[in-house]
Amino acid sequence: MRAYDLIKKKRxxxxxxxxxxxFLITKYLSNEIPDYQMSSFLMAVxxxxxxxxETLVLxxxxxxxxxxLNLSDISGPKVDKHSTGGVGDKTSIILAPLIASTNVKVxxxxxxxxxxxxGTIDKxxxxxxxxxxISLQEFKENVKNIGLSIIxxxxxxxxxxxxxxxxxxxxxxxxxxxxxxxxxxxxxLSEGIDGLxxxxxxxxxxxxxxxxxxxxxxxxxxxxxxSMEVKTIAIITDMNQPLGRTIxxxxxxxxxxxALRGKMPDDLKEVVLxxxxxxxxxxxxxxxxxxxxRLSEQSVIRYKSELMDFIEKxxxxxxxxxxxxxxxxxxxxxxxxxLIPSAEKKKHITxxxxxxxxxxxxEKTGIASMLLGAGxxxxxxxxxxxxxxILNKKVGDLINHNExxxxxxxxxxxxxxxxxxxxxxxxxxxxxxxxxxxxxLDSII
Ligand code: URA
Numbered sequence: 001m002r003a004y005d006l007i008k009k010k011r012x013x014x015x016x017x018x019x020x021x022x023f024l025i026t027k028y029l030s031n032e033i034p035d036y037q038m039s040s041f042l043m044a045v046x047x048x049x050x051x052x053x054e055t056l057v058l059x060x061x062x063x064x065x066x067x068x069l070n071l072s073d074i075s076g077p078k079v080d081k082h083s084t085g086g087v088g089d090k091t092s093i094i095l096a097p098l099i100a101s102t103n104v105k106v107x108x109x110x111x112x113x114x115x116x117x118x119g120t121i122d123k124x125x126x127x128x129x130x131x132x133x134i135s136l137q138e139f140k141e142n143v144k145n146i147g148l149s150i151i152x153x154x155x156x157x158x159x160x161x162x163x164x165x166x167x168x169x170x171x172x173x174x175x176x177x178x179x180x181x182x183x184x185x186x187x188x189l190s191e192g193i194d195g196l197x198x199x200x201x202x203x204x205x206x207x208x209x210x211x212x213x214x215x216x217x218x219x220x221x222x223x224x225x226x227s228m229e230v231k232t233i234a235i236i237t238d239m240n241q242p243l244g245r246t247i248x249x250x251x252x253x254x255x256x257x258x259a260l261r262g263k264m265p266d267d268l269k270e271v272v273l274x275x276x277x278x279x280x281x282x283x284x285x286x287x288x289x290x291x292x293x294r295l296s297e298q299s300v301i302r303y304k305s306e307l308m309d310f311i312e313k314x315x316x317x318x319x320x321x322x323x324x325x326x327x328x329x330x331x332x333x334x335x336x337x338x339l340i341p342s343a344e345k346k347k348h349i350t351x352x353x354x355x356x357x358x359x360x361x362x363e364k365t366g367i368a369s370m371l372l373g374a375g376x377x378x379x380x381x382x383x384x385x386x387x388x389x390i391l392n393k394k395v396g397d398l399i400n401h402n403e404x405x406x407x408x409x410x411x412x413x414x415x416x417x418x419x420x421x422x423x424x425x426x427x428x429x430x431x432x433x434x435x436x437x438x439x440x441l442d443s444i445i
Contacts (some may be wrong), residue, residue, distance in 0.1 A: 003027065003037045010044035018057045025061045025160050035167055042164070042173040050178035052223060058178070059224050062186035065160035069136060071107060071192035074144045077286035078105040079195035079279050082188055084180070084217065085117040087205040087366035088242030090252040092120045092150070094259045094272050095279065097319035100147030101310045104283040107143045107191045108150045109157060113375050113383070114169070116205065116366025118252065121152040126250035126340055126385035130329030146322045158186040169379050175207055181220040188225070195231040195282035195292075198222070199275055202441065203240035205362025211236065211441060218444040231282050231292045236442040237271055241360045241395050244268035248374035248388010251409060254337045260317040267394070270439050277303035278443075293445050343386040343409035349420060350402045353429040357397050357405070361426025365389060368423035371415035372408055384411055389423070396434060 001023045009016060016024075024041060027033040050058065071078050079099065083089050096106045110132075113119035121132045132152045134142075142149035153162060161183050168174045188196055198221050201207070202214035218234035225232025244265050246255040259268060280303040285292045310316050317334065325331040333339045369375060373384030390407045393399055405427055410416060 003033045003041070007037060007040045007044060010041060010048060013048050015051050016054055021054065021057050022061060025058070025065065029065060029160055029163065038164070038167060039171045039173070042168055042171060042176075042179065045179060046173045046176045049176070052220070055178040055182055055220060056224055056227055059182040059185045059189070060228075062158050062160040062164070062182055063189050066158045066190060067136065067156040068190045069107070069140060069192035071105075071140065071143060074105060074140075076103065076105055077195060077283040078107055078143070078191075078193045079197070079283045079286070080106060080108050080188060080191055080193045081197045081199065081275055081279055082184060083199040084184070084201050084207055086201040086239040086243060087116060087118065087362040087369070088244050088247045088252065089118065089201070089239075090123060090244065090246075090256050091199065091268070091272050091275060093123060093253070093256045094316075095276050096148045096150055097260065097323050098272070098276055098307060098310060098316040099279050100323075101315040101319040102280065102306070103147065104280065105143050106148040107139065107193060108148070109153055109187050109191055110150050111153065114379065115377065116363050116370055116375065118247070118249070118366070118375065120150060122383060122385065123249045123252050124150060126253050127324060127329040127333055128339065128341075130324060131327050134327060142323075142326045146326050147319065148323055149327070150323075153187060157190050161186050166379055177213065177217050177220055180207060181217060181224060185221055185224045189228055189230060193230055194286040195279070196225050197275055197278045197282055198232065198234035199271070200234050200236045201239035202236055203238050203362060204364075205242065205366055206239040215442065215444065218442075222444050231285050233278060233282060233292050234444040235275060235278060235440060236444070237274075238437065238439045238441060239362050240437075242362050242365050242391065243271060245391050245394070246388060247365055247369045247391075248372070248409065249383070249385040250340045250342065251388040251390060253333075253340055257320075257334055257337050260311065260320050262311050265394070267439055273304045273307055274440050276307045277301070280306070341386045343384070343388075343411050345410050345413070347408045347410075347416070348404035349406045349408060349423060350404050351399070351424055351427055351429065352402060354399065354401045355429040355431050356433040357393050357395050357399055357427065358430040358434040359426065359428035360391065360393075360395055360405075364422050364426030368408075368419040371419035371422070372410040373412055387411060396436065399429060
């Protein structure tokens with residue numbers, strides 16, 4: 001077998017066999033296939049896609065290239081949630097302690113931000129001393145003892161994904177449905193979970209720009225999860241404007257602390273309660289040994305008030321404090337968020353218009369936040385955890401002439417003007433209020 005022939009086959013839209021894909025991945029990992037050949041293969045996949053079978057085989061190969069956790073000695077359902085990435089999306093940091101407080105275990109391996117999107121790991125690392133690089137053994141103990149743990153991908157987990165993702169990042173081959181699906185699912189399936197709720201984001205701030213692509217990605221991942229005996233469902237949610245009021249790592253952690261104390265902007269609350277309800281639903285299906293497709297969506301609604309109870313009674317907040325402590329962070333920050341470092345400089349951003357905000361472009365806001373230092377344009381770059389943006393206004397709000405629409409937080413001014421220009425170019429104001437658009441767009445079971 002030669003890599004050349006397999007690249008040619010994919011270029012000519014012929015399905016690759018399990019043996020052929022195994023050859024490509026194993027020889028790439030042993031450095032017998034060079035980056036330039038793997039890059040060509042990835043580009044051929046980008047243009048020609050993969051069959052369901054090829055995607056499933058690729059996921060299995062990536063999963064088996066690293067360690068898989070065995071959590072079977074921990075009692076009760078183990079359910080995770082994963083978002084395909086967005087701007088201001090801090091739901092994992094609220095949901096993990098919230099769901100763990102209901103006694104469902106949440107083992108979560110999360111990612112860092114890239115480009116205009118943020119990442120759970122960068123956000124958590126803005127808590128002084130918090131460690132996301134604990135060992136897999138400690139991860140497992142935390143899940144067992146306190147019900148949750150969140151760590152970053154290690155070299156041991158889905159090793160092939162780590163190498164392939166770095167290559168995709170510099171060869172413009174990230175935005176491919178089968179490659180995204182295999183990359184995400186190989187990491188999620190290594191966690192030893194029984195159930196998974198996927199939040200597939202669609203809109204300007206998401207990888208998927210159309211609902212059709214989002215549905216396709218959701219179906220591909222749901223199919224992979226269920227084929228590998230993890231009860232998996234996907235919810236498609238809007239990512240045209242940032243979620244909640246903050247964008248940027250430490251600012252988002254402060255918003256999560258308020259949320260866990262019961263104070264959440266409406267959009268964030270809707271996404272948190274919807275995803276959380278589905279996590280409880282999936283956990284019940286695991287506990288009862290029934291298929292996730294057996295119950296109707298209606299049956300999920302009752303979980304929302306249950307979750308609000310756990311927030312209002314302070315159980316979710318208490319779990320968050322335990323979680324920070326277990327991962328070496330300073331738990332005092334939950335009581336005094338001012339202990340989280342903040343940026344030295346702040347600037348109000350105004351627009352010379354009066355009326356109703358009809359658009360705050362998520363991608364442009366994410367790029368502006370990245371330019372302030374909160375995000376990285378290349379894999380591995382350093383970031384400024386205290387930089388970011390607070391939105392004073394959201395879509396549908398009234399704004400007066402030169403009233404601040406946002407506040408920029410930053411330490412370094414190098415790209416301030418560029419950040420301001422790009423942010424403002426994404427804000428639109430109209431005379432009439434915009435139609436209210438749904439946030440939760442579909443569910444794929
Ligand atoms: N997140 C991942 O983990 N992998 C992708 O390919 C895209 C987003």
